[in-house]
Amino acid sequence: MTSLLTPWAADTRRADETHQADDACRTTETRQVAGTHRTAETQPAAGLQPSAGRRPPAGTQPAAVSGYRPGDGAYRRIRYGLMLGGLANFVALYYVQPLLPRVAEEFHVSAAASSAVLSLSTVTMAVAMLFVGPISDMVGRVTIMRVSLVGSAVLGIASAFAPTWHSLLVLRGLEGVALAGLPAVALAYLREEMHHGAHLRANATYITGTALGGAAGRLLPGPLDALWGWQGATLVVGGLTLACAGGLWVLVPPSRRFVRSSPRPGELLRTTRLTLRDPALVALFLVGAAGMGAFVGLYNAMAFRLEAAPYLLGGAAALVFLAYPVGVAAPLAAGRLAARLGRGRVALIGVALLLAGVLLTAPSPLPLIVAGLGVLTFAFLGTHSLVSGWVSDRAHRLGAGVGQASGLYLLAYYTGSSVFGTLATHRWQAGGWPAVIAVSAGLTVTAGVLVAVAHRFDTAPRPTGDGSAAARTTGDGSAAVRVTDPKPAGDGSAVRGGAPKPAGPESVGGGGTSLRAVLR
Template sequence: MPTSVHAMKTAETAAIPGQKQYLTRGAGAYRRASLALFLSGFSTFSLLYCVQPLLPIFSQQFSVSPAESSLSLSLSTGFLAVAIVCAAAVSEGLGRRSLMSISLVGAALLTITTAFAPNWHLLLVIRALQGLILGGVPAVAMAYLAEEIDPRGLGATMGFYVGGTAFGGMSGRVLTGIFAEYLTWRPALFLIGAIGLAAAIGFIALLPPSRNFVRRPGFDPRFHLRAWLGHLKNPALPLLFAIAFLAMGSFVTIYNYAGFRLVEPPYDLNQTELGLIFTVYLFGIGASSIGGLLGDRIGHFSVLLFGLALTAAGSALTLAASLPVIIFGITVLTTGFFMSHSIASGLVGKLAHGTKGHASSLYMLAYYVGSSLMGSAGGWFFAVEGWAAVVIFTLAMLALAFASACFAQHLARRKA
């Protein structure tokens, strides 16, 4: 009986003509894709958030106000939100893998360039361009996974990707702060950019080529508009987009204003101690992967509802006066949020009918708009009524997210 290399690869893909060739759990290509997407999440979010601990330094170095210094982050996230919508359309012609590779390498090189920015305005221009080019990763990564991974293992892989984003968000903040303390901010950004470039190279080397993606040459605005409108007409998808908006808004609100509370008496934490709170992102990494695995086994909506409830419980725990309880609450909130996000983002790929990149782009657009709008709105509640008002605001958002998840589950079951 003859043997061949192709026969040995049947565990990785289904080679039957006319059928989709998925990457299946346990195969080498599946593991390479999972690791590659972890690296893409790590690189994207470490490069995006690396300037956050540098905002006070920028304010002093360039003689700008704290609000102006925050533009180095808000411009990146703002342009990222816009770019995510366009990225899905571009990837239909350029290809998922190609667009993600260009985005990761370009963003890493721009971060290295930022280290040499001679003035404040040029630094802001570079950061805005970085957000624009990074938009090629988040939505397209979700679409790649939804198209290439066996649906039975999609939750675990999506969780691994979201875990990479959590690890990147933590590393970008913590490592940049450490590097800046000992080397100043310019070498710090150079090193973060170099780490991001290494991750991009690893991504390119590991990610298997697309098997189920069909390239659509040219650019037809009507096609893309129909695709976006089609997803909005799918009853369950707008509910998942609402969950992204509300859950991310509540998560960012807690993180944005907890520091203002904890630097004041009776806590009096310094900047280093505040920075260490970001290490609870490690729980988000584990929660993303565990949530994905549980979703594949016991049901994605069940895990989504549990994650949202856990996020609400963590938010409520921060009302305590005890510092250890507050930190524990932030840990619980982080765990629940990343579990919810990994499940909700995976459900978008499962429930979307065709043009999955467009569906993912709408999810990520809601995700970042929620971060921007709700994160800022939380500041008004904090200024007017203090921390209790912030927690009530986040709990109200999470209650709406929970109701949206329940309704989406009902629609999915009825359709099934």
């Protein structure tokens, strides 16, 4: 491995020498125009003043160490390494969803009880995320990501040999803990290691990997189960996770700009209080719980519906998950629309489409059911990409901990998946599909009300995420942006003054990135 990494290190040193010279020139130019062109990075948003005395977050490094940029060999390797990691992470988490009927049959448990094999993993993953972030501040981001993927692969392979129902649940619970490592620190690693004008595209590549992983996790197990049973499907998924872990281990280099730190309880308590007292953030956390609950609950119950009369699809029921890839392009479309209309308005549109998708599954014809799942998936992934980025941006402007706010959002998100996913399968068993529709539709309406609440309270302008522009107020601060300090864009080209440059911190595409650009 050392021989493979040596030329990469040489490339990095040569790129750094060039970029440091560029950064020095840019710093001189910035000083000359100080007071005339204030960027969003140095000027707080109107109405929101950061708290005095805040300590810089872990990972902050002196400007002498340049971040990776497009054109650097390491930049490409990091993007594709984390894309592999995101794919493996979500395949390992969700592959059991289409196998729930088979697991119920194998271990002689009810349909409602079988959903615990997914719900337990998501809830342990959510809780573990609260602790992984502070641990990564002490031991490093790359170490956490490597251990996360290797550990989840080993536990996934072991679960194929679980002798009893309870042993399977224990292994899936532990796997959820292991899986928490990568999503908890991947975006923090990218923000630290990438140049400020390049991290948005890197984020988009990683999130595209997670979307592809969610699709593969729902599509692969059905055919694999038909060939080798659920144990064979589990072993293949475990092997895939282990292979992706190897890819991440080789491709993603150790951190260069990370600074170890020990969490301070007083600061943690202060930022927690600030976060939980903000009505917009609390509303957005609950949007994640309600939206994810509606989405996962309907998909959980759908596997059982299509195996029952009048469909009797058996293992072929997993083919309904072909609707899932429709949603992979949703974050790109949502980001572009949000650049024009604002994130709050587009999130409301997404919730309305989510409700339409739920209702389309009510009739019996199979084509309508598949169409409904396609609309549901597209709407959910688009809305989630906007809301997760909204949380990070709101926390940044509020002066709260961005990583902590994202962790609380994911805690609510996966808790909603666990609680309402299980509830939907219970309602299927008790009242059939109309009862499932009632649960998912009720959660979707709730999510819409909460988006409106967040939109009402979050009225300040927001920075663009790379510190290169000042935004005009748009209701949630996500639309029109006026660039005042030309800096390299995510593709290495110059963004000239006056050109609109919309962006979203964690949404795929950042409002203007094409799928080809994300993967380039």
